[in-house]
Amino acid sequence: MCVHAHPDDESSKGAAAMARYRAEGHEVMVVTCTGGERGDVLNPHLKNDAHVLRDLAEVRRQEMARAREILDVQQVWLGFVDSGLPEGDPLPPLPHGCFALEPLECTTEALVRVIREFRPHVLTTYDENGGYPHPDHVMTHTVTMAAWEAAGDPDRYPHAGEPWQPLKVYYNQTFSKTRVLALHEAMLAEGLESPYADWLHRYDDRPVRTVTTRVRCDEWFPVRDAALLAHATQIDPDGFFFAVPLEVQARVWPYDDYECGVSYVPIVEGEDDLFAGLGTLAEADAMARRPDLVLAYDGRPVDDAHAAGARPDDADDDEQERR
Numbered sequence: 200m201c202v203h204a205h206p207d208d209e210s211s212k213g214a215a216a217m218a219r220y221r222a223e224g225h226e227v228m229v230v231t232c233t234g235g236e237r238g239d240v241l242n243p244h245l246k247n248d249a250h251v252l253r254d255l256a257e258v259r260r261q262e263m264a265r266a267r268e269i270l271d272v273q274q275v276w277l278g279f280v281d282s283g284l285p286e287g288d289p290l291p292p293l294p295h296g297c298f299a300l301e302p303l304e305c306t307t308e309a310l311v312r313v314i315r316e317f318r319p320h321v322l323t324t325y326d327e328n329g330g331y332p333h334p335d336h337v338m339t340h341t342v343t344m345a346a347w348e349a350a351g352d353p354d355r356y357p358h359a360g361e362p363w364q365p366l367k368v369y370y371n372q373t374f375s376k377t378r379v380l381a382l383h384e385a386m387l388a389e390g391l392e393s394p395y396a397d398w399l400h401r402y403d404d405r406p407v408r409t410v411t412t413r414v415r416c417d418e419w420f421p422v423r424d425a426a427l428l429a430h431a432t433q434i435d436p437d438g439f440f441f442a443v444p445l446e447v448q449a450r451v452w453p454y455d456d457y458e459c460g461v462s463y464v465p466i467v468e469g470e471d472d473l474f475a476g477l478g479t480l481a482e483a484d485a486m487a488r489r490p491d492l493v494l495a496y497d498g499r500p501v502d503d504a505h506a507a508g509a510r511p512d513d514a515d516d517d518e519q520e521r522r
Contacts, residue, residue: 200228200319200365202310202343204298204335205235205281206263207430211440212330212371213323214270214426216455216473218419221271225474228317229267229274230310232339233298235259237283240432251432258432265429269422273317277309282334299334303345306338308356310346315360320483321473322347326370326408326458327503343368344503347461351487364487366464366477369457372410376402378452382443385451394439409498410456412470417453420445462496 201217203209209217209229217227236256245251251258267274282297293299298306314322324343329336349355351364379395379402386393424441427434434440457473459466463486464476477483486492 200230200314200317200322202230202232202322202324202339204232204325204329204333204339205238206231206259206266207235207427207433208336209272209274210266210270210423210426210430211434212325212373213455213457214423215416215419216414216457217272218270218422218426219414219416220473222419226317227270227272228313228319229270229272230277230313231263231274232277232306232342233279233281233335234276235281235433237281237294237297238433242432242435244436245432255432259430262430262432266426269426269429275313277306277313279306279309282338284333293334297334299338301338303341306342307345307349308359310342311350311356312359314346314350314365315363318363318484318487319365320477320487321367321369322365323369323371323457323473326372326460327500330371330374340370344460344499351490351492353490362488362490364463364489364492366483366487366492367462367473368460369412369473370408370460372408372456372458374398375410375456376405376407377410378454378456381451382448385447386443389447391444392442394442408458411459411466411498412457412473412475413454414457414471414473415453416455417449420448459496459498461494461499463492464495466496466498 201209201213203212209231221227234256238255238259240246240251240255263274279298279301280296282293282299285291285293322343325336325340327340329340347365347368351362353362379398383393383395383399427440428436467475477486
């Protein structure tokens with residue numbers, strides 16, 4: 200189960216790995232937390248398109264439907280409203296009723312329902328910084344971790360289905376510094392202009408994330424790109440996503456990168472499969488129903504782990520303070 204903030208996020212983060220797992224017969228569910236209603240039209244070819252301007256929310260739902268078909272995944276809307284990306288100094292307040300301002304108990308219950316119905320063994324989402332500091336991305340991380348903790352607890356949301364404990368949580372690290380630098384240098388070696396020159400300066404003041412898992416999926420890069428292009432309002436077909444030739448990507452970095460946040464099975468060095476260590480389907484199912492699981496790996500920052508372990512009331516207070 201891949202938990203994302205907006206339609207199009209699923210196609211830009213981990214899409215090739217999803218396509219690989221579907222080809223191998225695994226069920227894959229995308230959870231889209233918001234409708235992307237407050238997004239901008241990022242494709243310059245559609246900036247003044249009357250159909251898009253009339254009803255961007257509906258257009259984005261249609262784009263999501265097409266991307267879902269291309270990736271051959273299941274998808275559900277969690278039903279919350281896009282918070283928008285605040286700009287200015289100081290930043291303006293977030294709009295009333297948006298996803299990032301929803302009570303954490305409300306958003307957690309909604310995701311727990313979906314987890315208990317779909318029964319995933321693995322969750323993917325963003326790290327505690329949201330991958331980048333969009334309020335919906337940060338909230339998506341917070342909600343996913345809260346739902347991961349609650350879904351297996353029979354005392355939490357007993358009306359929302361039978362308990363089910365996801366066994367691993369991974370953070371998408373699609374734009375890891377190591378990957379970006381490798382592609383940048385490969386483009387220069389080919390005598391091509393790199394789309395990542397400005398990116399490398401922005402990485403100078405960021406800590407390097409721990410990539411625990413690299414899933415080889417270059418065979419499915421064309422599927423990923425087709426899904427991206429389905430989100431026509433959000434993706435410039437002449438933009439950086441498509442600036443590096445597929446042959447270069449497949450040769451230099453044929454992976455989707457992930458950082459394990461938590462796992463009930465050990466994470467071994469050089470892991471190359473999100474399902475590693477889970478055994479057979481029957482064994483993983485049995486583990487997800489056990490009430491006595493003990494974490495084998497915890498890669499969360501101390502503050503994030505503390506927040507995830509807080510009582511529901513405390514978590515809600517912490518969320519109010521974060522806002």
